[in-house]
Amino acid sequence: MNVTPASPLNRLWTLALGTLRPPPGAARIALALAYGLLCHIVFGLAVLAMMSAMFFGMSESFGRVPAPWSVLANIALIVQFPAVHSLLLSSHGSRFLAKLAPMGHGKTLLTTTYAIIASIQLLAIFAFWTPSGIIWWRAEGTGLVLICAIYTLSWLLLIWASFDAGAEVQSGALGWMSLMQKIRPVFPDMPTRGLFRVIRQPIYVAFALTTWTVPVWTPDQLGLALGLTLYCLVAPTLKERRFARRYGDRFAAYKHRVPYAFPTLRRVKHHDE
Template sequence: MRGALRPPPGRARIALAVLMGAMVHVIFAAAVLAMILAMFFGMSRSLGTVPWPHAALANAALLLQFPLLHSLLLTRGGSRWMARLVPGPHGGTLATTTYAIIASLQLLALFALWTPSGVIWWQAEGWALNAMTGAYALAWLLLMKASFDAGAEVQSGAHGWMSLLQNIKPRFPDMPTGGLFRLVRQPIYVAFALTLWTVPVWTPDQLALALALSLYCLAAPKLKERRFELRYGDRFRAYQRKVPYAFPALNKGRQHDQH
């Protein structure tokens, strides 16, 4: 229709970027808060109300859905699927934001909808509570540090929507080798595993969670390293030979002194 007002170029793109940015950061913050609180109480306080023994199956489903879908979305097929989730031409640009939204929703479901068993084996008190709370807080600080070392914009989902806002092609950070990545190749997974085992309340629920997700933290990075080897080639292989996988080499300094 002649004379009809058309939106300025880029307005829809900017609106989509802002909407996705607000969505990912709100859901991400809610997921992190749910994780911190649920594990602090040993998974003994949550919103799940599935009657037992059916709750065991519901909890198992919640526990398995995260590592399975999380890893599946990182495959080539999963990446293509995520790029099509947002209609229009910007799905590819927003893929990392979409991935962070899905991962955050998965974690939020796991920790908010878990049905507690009602059994508490051990609960720290007095000086033990202070010590365990300090260790738990330190584990979370290490996780934050590792995430920043890897590229906080990618880990938080900001990379996609900020690229769209600036109307530029997403450019991933270089292969991380600084900070905690000098000590181990997978500091994010190591730090996350530490949060699982430093809680001040222990229940059957927390033990099941810690065992399952610790196994995931040891196995899942193998797939990540395959992608890094394809992307960075000899550079990653050299880094792989120099830096241990998950456990720092305590005798590294002595070996250098001997040489």
């Protein structure tokens, strides 16, 4: 008998309902709430910083490193994100993350801790970038309206893909909500629904799209877009290796029928896993 997996929204709703009625344990609950509050505040700040900074083509930020060191500082900001992000996804990185929470709750809070660090990394890029002061092109009039609509659509695609992959994991909520309920975190199954029917890496593709659909173009924005797009095309190969080990033939079949990053016109019959 085939069992239909719960939708991402249903999983998040179930997790949230359980969080409202946590088992006793004042210290555990306080720790979970503290991590959750920190996670979502930093996550929100990182998203707002990214949206606003790229809207102005990285021409408005708080970085003030003098030239020519500003170029090296900006490159370092770009490189630190994929380097640390990918390292923490490795087995060694997971063991390190598991040590970053007190009271022996590191493993439970793994996804929350990871989201906090990733959010701080993103916030660093967009808050501390040193603008070059050069603006190549700025959209105006009807073009500005059109590009703003496309920019908004790119962000909506990123949000959609994140929900398809499991919003509780992508936002870091899985860890602290599981700790609140005193349960072991249960990760969503291999995503194959929604945008994952079209391509295997919709989150990375949507993330890259946000860097190319901005209304202001500068040397800063071009460098950022090239660097993060390269990461978005290469990094998922490491993720797919982990999926291949975890899901075996299921992932092999999914990989065979769904393209990596670019949709194809060929009509493919999909079977839900």
